[in-house]
Amino acid sequence: MSFITRRTALKGMLATSALPLAPTLVLGQSETPKSGGKLAYAQLSANRRSADATNSRHPYFVVDSNVRLQWNCLTWVNPQLGWELEAAKRVEPTDKSLAVWEAELKEGILFHNGKEMTSEDVVASFDYHRQNAPFARQIKRIEAVSKYVARFYLDSGNSEFPYVLAEYNSVIMPAAPLATIGMDGIGSGPFRIVESDPNRSLFMEKFEKYFAGPAYLDRIEIYNREGQQEAALNGLRSGQFDAVLSIDARAALDLSKDPDLQIEAAKGGYSFVLQLPKVPGTPMDDKRVRQAMAFAVDRDAIVRVAYGGKFGWKGNDSHLVVTDPSFVPRPGGRDVARAKALLAEAGFASGVDLGTLYWSPQLPEAGRYFQVLQQSLAEAGIKVKLEERPNDGYIQFRTGDADLSKGNYHKFAMTAVGSRNPGISLFRMRNAYVESGYWRGPGHDRYMALYGQAMVEPVAATRKAIYAQMQDILFDEVPALLPAGGDNFLVHRKNVKAMPYHPQVWSIRFEKTWKA
The missing domain is CATH 3.10.105.10 (Dipeptide-binding Protein; Domain 3)
Structure with missing residues (x-):
């Protein structure tokens, strides 16, 4: 049996661990997406790490843990908790030990500063993650095999390693020294950070060169309202917010009766x-x-x-x-x-x-x-x-x-x-x-x-x-x-379209969200 055949067989068996893909949103004739507009939302379960002016744009410390708006990972976990490819076009083990994995990047992914993402960025990012993220500590070393291929050497076999690559602490950042990598907030996601207020708010604008196509919204504003559900909902009612994330089940039941609001749930x-x-x-x-x-x-x-x-x-x-x-x-x-x-x-x-x-x-x-x-x-x-x-x-x-x-x-x-x-x-x-x-x-x-x-x-x-x-x-x-x-719930105004929620709050992606 050749190496390629073994690897292909392993890939097929491992793929059965992924659940069915997320359903595709089908829009009616009257629901044609429009570009433009601003989405402002409050998050009731925000990032609890302390942030200050020096690190408030780092993916580990942003005011809200919804890092997939600003950064990409090699893989993504869909709402059914199965993994999919994101910045990578291939993730697979190199042999049956499941202790060495390769990830091949999609070509042409640009960071917000215009630099193309390469395996050099993957290596630098995971050199940082290995020291600072619990799930990445199993990575003993990582090397760039070619411009777009990185190889991960684990401390032991891990049949579910693609999930580790999708963690919110596994984002790909432009290569930089360990002491400064990520501090500038530059990612490759559909939105780029333009303003941050530590532990309070984060403002982002559309990244026109996003590799999967530009988002519909021009701007997203996130406000930390952890532990302040009633204040956040008052902001929704007054028009300060278009949506509130992580409301509790009782609030969801109440708000579902409001004809101007819509509840999205993730079991x-x-x-x-x-x-x-x-x-x-x-x-x-x-x-x-x-x-x-x-x-x-x-x-x-x-x-x-x-x-x-x-x-x-x-x-x-x-x-x-x-x-x-x-x-x-x-x-x-x-x-x-x-x-x-x-x-x-x-x-x-x-x-x-x-x-x-x-x-x-x-x-x-x-x-x-x-x-x-x-x-x-x-x-x-x-x-x-x-x-x-x-x-x-x-x-x-x-x-x-x-x-x-x-x-x-x-x-x-x-x-x-x-x-x-x-x-x-x-x-x-x-x-x-x-x-x-x-x-x-x-x-x-x-x-x-x-x-x-x-x-x-x-x-x-x-x-x-x-x-x-x-x-x-x-x-x-x-x-x-x-x-x-x-269960996870968000509430939004009816004029906000295609704003699904996710069992993993940190995995939400709102690039297809738009406002009527």
Whole structure:
């Protein structure tokens, strides 16, 4: 068998991991797109990284994480969570180890400064990403094979590597020294940055030489309104904004009755993680206490109260979203009696006090969500005090100086996670990651051994079976609690056309959006 045949066969098997492509928008005769105009929108779940005047145009720090408006990646994740080619015209493994991949660029892609994108830019960008983006650290080195071909050498096989290339921290920037690359905000996307106000706003104008054809809109203005849903909706009603992104399900239900507004929904957008610090000798280090939490929490009530019943979905204590084909529903339902029995077995027959659970208003429904969670845990004798923390500085607060060598653990706290492919989502439960609470022991070791098998398995159906085994381990061990998740919603005025939403907020592309 020749090398080309092996590679072609591998490519075919790997392609089965991608879900069907996004449906094509069909416009009626009365819906002919028009060029021109400005779109102003408020984002309720914006980038929470701190930005200042020196880095506010960098893709890691822009006011809003919708980086696909300004930059391109080699690949893109469509609304069905399958990957597609974007700046690359070819992405494939070089052999069956799946540890070496090649990406060939489309020719003629221009950056906003007029420079053509080449493999030199890909290499420089990923040299930066390897040091600064968690998902890119698996890349040991990258080299330019030719003007348009870059080769990635991974630390081990990864059957789902094309998804890594689509991450919001995988954008391609013009080559520059590591200390300055990306700081100028120059990308190759349909819009170029013209003005930025750190943590507040970002203004962009159409890039006429965008490789896929110029956008319809002349200008997009983004305003950070995280935690300010009512103020943002008032801005929509007054005409300050044309759209508001990341509204909660209850607002979506309300606004759907307004004849001048339109709701766009993306199922399976995100979920909340309760990171459970497994400090030796404390209750959460005991698997039975964590199991009791999983049985006690009323997932149905969270969906009903936080998401209005019509939207939202029950989580299974993994990072997978319900729309992922690999998602396995958690067996059984709520069982308060079993939760109490587990607590008694662990030595807490009279109940247990787990201290303070910290949360931030990162999404509008968070307050309702955690009140229901607190009440349902209490019914099983699990006491949790809630404390709201401001969004500013929250990531640093909940993580703290997490260094196990010093005996330092993170806080008992929530965070929100978005929808990703199984290879990325299930990796988040590894021992060396805060969201797993530094899970350890035989269960963890079996879990990671299965993960290693999945990553070098080219056949999607076989990987799916392995992922099911991994979720079975999570049901038993409960390293973290992910009780329920939400859908992504945006609301826009009826004169705004072709403005679809996406389960991954950072993957939205509005180059086909226009105003009537």
